[in-house]
Amino acid sequence: MTTIAFIGFGEAGRAFTDTLRDKGATVSAAYDRIDSPNMAAAMSDRSVRQAGDPGAAAEGADWIVSAVTADQSFIAIETLAPHLVQGQVVFDINSVSPDRKRASAELVEARGAHYIDMAVMAPVHPRGHATPTLVAGGQAAALTETLCDLGFAHEVVSDAAGDATAVKMVRSLFVKGLEAITVETLLAAEASGCFARVLASLEKSHPSFGWPDQAVYNFERTLRHGTRRAAEMDESASTLSALGLNGGLAAEVARIQRMMGALDAADLAEGDLSEVARAVAARRLTAGGDA
Numbered sequence: 499m500t501t502i503a504f505i506g507f508g509e510a511g512r513a514f515t516d517t518l519r520d521k522g523a524t525v526s527a528a529y530d531r532i533d534s535p536n537m538a539a540a541m542s543d544r545s546v547r548q549a550g551d552p553g554a555a556a557e558g559a560d561w562i563v564s565a566v567t568a569d570q571s572f573i574a575i576e577t578l579a580p581h582l583v584q585g586q587v588v589f590d591i592n593s594v595s596p597d598r599k600r601a602s603a604e605l606v607e608a609r610g611a612h613y614i615d616m617a618v619m620a621p622v623h624p625r626g627h628a629t630p631t632l633v634a635g636g637q638a639a640a641l642t643e644t645l646c647d648l649g650f651a652h653e654v655v656s657d658a659a660g661d662a663t664a665v666k667m668v669r670s671l672f673v674k675g676l677e678a679i680t681v682e683t684l685l686a687a688e689a690s691g692c693f694a695r696v697l698a699s700l701e702k703s704h705p706s707f708g709w710p711d712q713a714v715y716n717f718e719r720t721l722r723h724g725t726r727r728a729a730e731m732d733e734s735a736s737t738l739s740a741l742g743l744n745g746g747l748a749a750e751v752a753r754i755q756r757m758m759g760a761l762d763a764a765d766l767a768e769g770d771l772s773e774v775a776r777a778v779a780a781r782r783l784t785a786g787g788d789a
Contacts, residue, residue: 500648503559504528505552505574506566507541510591510622514563515544517626521649529555531570553581563589568729575602584610587637591616593730595667595737596660603635603659612637615659616652617666625651634662667737671748674731677716678754684713685782688775697771710771717774718767724759728752761785 500523504511507528515525527547530537541548549555556562556578566574571592582588588606590599590613603613614635622629627650633641634655645652655662687696701709720727731752735745758778766777 499524500561500644501526501559502561502563503549503555504546505555505562505564505578506530506570507537507546508565508567510618511563511565512540512544513622513629514565514627515546517628518648519544521627521647523648526559527555527557531566552578556581556586559586561587561589563591565591567726568592568594568733572598572602575605579605579609582606582609582611586611587614587641588612589614589616591618591631593617593666593670594663594733595740596664597736597740598733599663600660607636613659614638614641615662617662619666619669632662632665635659664737667734670730670734671738671751674727674734674755675747675751677720677727678751680713680716681720681758681778682754684717684771684775685779688772688779689783693772693775714767714771714774717771717778718764720755720758721761721767721778722764724755724757724761726759728756728759731755757782 502523502525507530518525525546527549528541529549529552538548564574571594588611590602599615606613614633617632619630631652632655633652636657638654687693731748735748738745738748761781763778763781766774
């Protein structure tokens with residue numbers, strides 16, 4: 499039986515915990531820097547011990563899963579690394595640049611532990627840990643049988659940390675960029691009074707997009723998760739810059755995602771598309787953002 503601890507117990511950590519237990523894994527403990535009644539309840543409801551620091555969470559665990567926000571990814575590994583023991587496996591599922599994961603791998607492997615770069619390639623609900631993932635690292639191939647037994651839907655990319663997240667970071671530019679351009683286009687259409695005509699034209703030109711349902715979904719994702727997705731796009735920009743490419747587009751997508759996430763407008767993410775666009779545009783203008 500594999501014993502697992504989590505560093506970061508937000509959406510991904512909870513989703514993974516809920517499904518891993520159905521496969522016989524033991525989720526022993528978790529640490530999250532947000533120490534709130536809601537966080538304590540999320541752990542208590544799942545019979546997960548709330549640890550006071552990453553080292554306490556990792557004690558006695560076979561695997562440690564780092565599931566924090568992108569901006570906290572390396573900090574979490576820095577804090578965890580001194581407490582690791584030989585043979586433990588750290589799965590870093592955070593959406594960060596290849597360079598960030600390679601630097602994290604060095605810290606983990608210096609302690610005699612193993613580092614796995616895991617890229618989560620779809621929303622974690624409803625499949626939890628069975629969400630499609632890419633994995634890379636020195637022990638990735640050796641862990642395949644155990645991962646399969648536990649129900650992970652994974653594909654080994656290579657034995658080099660950073661190779662899995664590279665796929666995620668490049669792909670994210672398109673996925674999050676499409677969200678941002680959809681939202682900005684429809685907000686501008688609403689503000690200029692030509693929403694119906696613009697939407698009809700887009701439906702005609704791109705019928706496979708799934709209008710209007712996909713557009714409503716894009717609004718929902720940016721409003722509910724814009725801040726977290728902006729941090730991911732910052733990492734995508736870093737990835738492109740490290741390749742010698744211009745990361746400006748990714749940086750602009752990050753700006754839009756961050757602006758949407760800051761609206762505190764998740765309550766507006768339901769209903770008719772034109773009503774959603776109208777309500778969000780009004781909130782954006784009130785907040786001082788350009789529609």
